[in-house]
Structure formats: C-alpha cells, structure tokens
Ligand SMILES: CC(=O)SCCNC(=O)CCNC(=O)[C@H](O)C(C)(C)COP(=O)(O)OP(=O)(O)OC[C@H]1O[C@@H](n2cnc3c(N)ncnc32)[C@H](O)[C@@H]1OP(=O)(O)O
Ligand SMILES: O=CC(=O)O
C-alpha cells in the first residue's frame with residue numbers, strides 16, 4: 141500500500157479509512173494515527189513479528205512453567221534454591237563490565253511514558269530515567285503508541301511539550317538522565333496487534349518498536365557506544381531471563397551491532413526469583429547491568445505464591461516494610477549477589493519507613509466509621525496500643541503542607557540511608573521533588589565513587605537461608621487495613637481504566653504493583669476469614685463484611701472526589717472488577733489481565749475480549 145492511500149480524499153469523495161502498511165501476517169487493530177504510523181512502519185512491524193515468531197513457543201512454555209510452579213506451591217511446596225543450578229550459584233564468574241555511561245546510577249526517577257513527564261524526568265537531576273510501559277502505565281493503545289512517539293523524540297533530543305493552559309513550553313536541558321525503558325511483563329498480550337491471528341506479546345511490541353527506532357541514535361548520544369538500556373519486570377525464573385537474552389541477541393544481529401551492546405537491569409520482584417538471582421544474572425551475563433529490588437511487586441508475589449498457605453498471612457499492607465526480616469534478607473542477598481558478579485544492586489521505590497507507635501484515640505475514629513460499629517468505637521476509643529512496626533508506603537511530596545512534606549522527606553532520607561549503608565548502588569524515586577533528598581543521601585555516603593560494586597561485598601549475606609527469605613512478616617491486621625486496601629484499590633482501578641497507570645492517592649504514589657498488594661491482601665483475608673486482631677475489635681473478615689466495607693468506601697470515595705467526578709469516572713466499573721477479584725474462589729494471577737479487556741478498543745470494532 142503506498143502512502144497515498146493513507147490520507148483523507150478530497151471533499152465530496154467517499155472517505156477511505158487510512159490504515160497501516162503492514163507486513164505479511166500482521167494485523168493492526170488499533171486506531172490509525174499519522175504519528176503512530178511513523179512508529180508502526182512496515183519494517184519495524186516486521187522486526188516485531190520476527191521476534192514473536194521466534195520466541196512465542198518459548199514464552200508459552202515459560203508461562204506454562206509458572207502455572208506448574210503455582211500448582212506445586214498450592215499443594216504445599218515452598219520456593220527455594222534449585223539444586224540443579226548449584227554450580228552457577230557457587231561458581232566464580234562475573235558479568236560483562238558495566239558500560240561507563242551507566243556506572244553511576246545513584247538516583248533513578250521512574251514514570252510513565254507520558255510526554256510532559258518524560259521531559260520532566262529527563263531534566264530531573266536523576267542519573268537515570270526509567271520510562272515505564274509497565275506498573276506506571278495503563279496499556280491503552282493511545283498510551284502505548286504515544287509513549288513510543290515520546291521516547292523516539294526524547295532519544296532524538298527533539299521532544300517538546302506545549303502546556304497551553306499554563307503557557308509553558310517544556311524542552312530538554314543540556315544535561316539529561318540516561319534512559320532505561322521497562323517493557324511490560326511476559327504475561328500481558330497486546331490486543332491491538334495480531335500476528336498470525338494471535339495477539340502479540342506485549343513486551344515484544346514495547347521492546348521491538350522502541351529498539352527498532354532508537355538503537356542507533358541512542359548509542360551515539362546516550363550510551364557512548366552501548367545500549368539501549370532496559371529494565372525487565374516480573375520474571376519468576378532464569379528461563380525467562382534466557383528468553384530475554386536471546387531476544388537481545390536477535391535484536392543486536394538485526395541492527396548489526398556488537399553482542400553485549402544492549403544492557404538490562406532485572407527487577408527481582410517475585411518471590412520465586414529471589415532464589416534465582418545468580419541464575420538470572422548468569423543467563424544475561426553479557427547483557428546485564430544488575431538487579432533491582434522491586435519491593436512492591438515482591439510483597440504482592442509473597443501473597444500470590446502463598447495463596448494456599450493460610451499460615452503465611454500478611455499483616456496490614458503498611459506494616460510490610462524493608463525492615464521485616466524477609467524483606468531485609470532479600471535486599472541484602474541481592475546486594476551480595478550483584479556485587480559478587482560485578483554489577484549494580486539497585487534499591488527500590490522510595491517509601492516511608494517509620495517506627496510508629498500507633499494509638500487508637502478519638503482522632504482516629506474516622507477509620508472505624510459506620511458499619512454499625514459505633515459501639516466498638518465507644519468501647520475502644522480510649523484503648524492505646526503501641527505496635528512499634530514499620531509503616532511502609534510509596535512516598536511523593538505533600539503539596540500545601542510544608543511541615544508534613546518535611547516530615548515525609550525525613551522518612552525518605554532514612555529509607556535511602558538504610559539502602560546506601562546496606563550497599564545499594566542507587567535507588568528509585570517516583571517524583572522529581574524527591575531527587576535532591578535522595579541525591580544528598582547517596583552522595584554523602586558514597587562521595588565521588590560512582591557505585592559500591594567493589595566496596596560493599598556483603599559477604600556476611602552469604603549465610604542468608606531459604607528460611608530467612610520466606611520468614612512470615614510480623615504485624616497486625618486491622619479494619620483500617622481492609623478499608624484502605626479497598627478504597628485505594630478501587631480508586632486505582634478507576635484511574636487505570638481511564639488511562640492513568642500511576643496516581644497520587646492520600647499523598648502516596650499508587651501504581652499497578654501497590655494496587656496488587658491491596659487486592660491480594662483483601663482476597664487472602666476474605667478467603668481465610670482472618671480475624672482483624674490489630675484494633676481490638678476481633679471481627680472476622682467475610683464476604684458480607686467486605687461487601688459492606690465496599691459500599692461504605694464507595695460512599696467515602698464519592699464524597700472525597702465529588703459527585704460530578706464520581707459520576708463521570710469509572711468508579712462503578714472499577715468497584716465491580718476489584719470486588720470480583722477480591723472474592724473470587726481462586727486468585728486471579730494479575731489485576732490488570734481482566735481489567736485489560738475494558739481498555740481494548742479495536743478498529744473496526746470487534747469483540748474486545750481476548
Ligand atoms: C512499584 C513501581 O513499579 S514504582 C515505578 C512505577 N511507578 C511510577 O513510576 C510512579 C511515577 N510517579 C508518578 O506517576 C507521579 O509522581 C504521581 C502520579 C505519583 C504523582 O503525579 P502528580 O500528581 O502529577 O504530581 P505533582 O502534581 O506533584 O507533579 C508536579 C510536577 O512534577 C512532575 N512529575 C511528577 N512525577 C513525575 C515523574 N515520576 N517523572 C517526571 N515528572 C514527574 C509532574 O509532571 C509535574 O510537572 P509540572 O509542574 O511541570 O506540571
Ligand atoms: O517495580 C517495582 C516494584 O516495586 O514493583
């Protein structure tokens with residue numbers, strides 16, 4: 141098809157729908173857009189289709205293996221180190237040297253591939269910007285394709301954004317962060333691109349299109365001969381890392397660039413993967429720049445892995461912080477593993493880690509509101525319980541309240557101090573407002589050294605055992621926790637359905653990973669009828685109780701966001717999805733898989749369901 145058929149014909153002539161010029165076997169079902177067509181070129185799609193054809197059976201097999209592992213865990217098995225790969229764990233080998241362009245990664249900012257945020261993130265003063273097609277992005281056709289356009293312009297150095305309402309033009313500074321791109325996880329399909337009659341694998345679309353258009357300029361302007369750079373999410377086993385390694389080799393061959401040019405940091409954010417860290421690095425040893433503690437998905441994965449183990453219930457979400465033994469063991473072992481293999485050990489998304497002694501008093505009564513629990517309120521309004529656990533939350537700046545903002549920043553500094561002292565080479569922040577505080581802590585503790593790979597060997601962590609990594613988190617469960625999970629979960633899904641994959645809720649950052657914790661925790665508590673032992677109420681969670689909590693939290697959301705926004709938003713649909721998932725007899729693997737059906741818009745309109 142030549143480009144002449146794309147446009148709209150002259151007035152009076154019947155409109156011909158423009159369409160993409162596709163290679164054999166590829167069918168684009170997403171809306172046509174001239175800008176998108178510059179990304180969805182025939183050659184770029186040919187590359188994506190080649191990746192899909194070469195790796196689809198490997199991906200299918202890896203996903204089948206996940207199911208098989210789930211079946212074993214559900215029958216009582218525990219994840220652990222694989223005796224068959226002991227030689228890899230015990231062998232003396234190192235990954236390829238870290239490329240000089242990314243030796244220093246002290247502070248990394250993350251964010252969705254939205255145009256203004258891409259510019260702000262690259263200008264933020266962070267060393268790296270992780271541009272996210274994953275936890276922080278709702279994968280609608282528009283978001284994905286605009287994201288590709290934005291990244292292409294960013295790599296070319298030409299990206300601008302005109303905020304007409306504020307009369308402000310955004311453009312890149314002279315000095316910008318280095319770009320890493322995080323494609324979706326293996327499990328997510330791309331329902332707007334069919335290859336040989338099947339939806340494409342989401343991450344191969346994200347990777348393939350980005351790589352195809354950007355590898356050459358990226359290596360020239362950003363990577364000093366290396367790159368592009370990636371973050372790889374949600375893997376459960378080294379066989380998945382092996383697929384990525386092969387994808388990278390295939391891409392390098394296509395581009396005619398040296399093997400080992402592409403580099404990636406793998407997020408260790410599933411419980412099974414913590415036992416595979418050496419094996420994952422080994423598979424990617426020519427393409428690795430380290431591992432990252434994806435702490436939020438990791439907590440989600442703890443619940444998911446132990447979904448059939450009622451003896452391993454999580455306490456309130458805010459209590460599962462980095463000082464819980466299983467979390468500390470995970471981050472310590474990650475540091476040791478990475479440094480032993482010569483690569484970065486990256487910390488996680490900034491959070492509050494606050495020793496707090498919580499008191500029930502009159503000021504907290506709002507949290508037990510209604511549910512006909514007035515008598516409980518009265519009964520317990522004077523009860524004082526000092527729990528002394530850590531409060532754990534993804535922090536962003538608090539506008540309009542300097543004192544609260546300073547207190548939050550202080551907690552961020554503490555979390556970052558813990559990370560840098562433990563030996564992490566860098567950390568994550570979700571907002572530009574947190575970068576100076578994080579930079580200060582890392583610079584103060586690392587001086588001019590770009591990283592701690594050689595200096596923080598953490599040999600003491602060699603003794604960390606399977607028991608350490610699986611230890612049940614301590615803490616209480618409360619009605620507050622159930623309510624907060626519900627209120628946050630529903631609002632997050634509502635935002636996701638309307639195109640926002642990361643949102644500020646109650647002065648904290650929520651994204652797909654944090655929302656997953658809320659969902660699976662509710663599911664677990666309902667499934668096992670847990671007693672809410674933390675607030676002295678002694679109430680057991682049941683479907684009926686949850687239904688009433690949902691009703692009341694929906695009323696609260698409506699009053700908080702206002703009737704108009706509530707009506708126009710997708711709160712009711714979100715509530716339906718969230719409620720169904722929390723009460724399903726078997727746990728859905730991912731919140732976003734079912735929700736994805738709601739955001740697929742195919743052209744010409746066809747059945748959206750996958
Ligand atoms: C568990 C994980 O996977 S963590 C990684 C995935 N999650 C993320 O990446 C979350 C990233 N963060 C965000 O999306 C945002 O910070 C939010 C949604 C939490 C809050 O966003 P907002 O409400 O817009 O924040 P706020 O109004 O304070 O923003 C102020 C300015 O900072 C910018 N900004 C905020 N966060 C970011 C970011 N992460 N990257 C770049 N710019 C940002 C805004 O665009 C805005 O710019 P402007 O003043 O030029 O208009
Ligand atoms: O992706 C990061 C996480 O914490 O999850």
Ligand SMILES: [Mg+2]
Pocket residue numbers: 275373407409434436437653
């Ligand atoms: Mg994650």
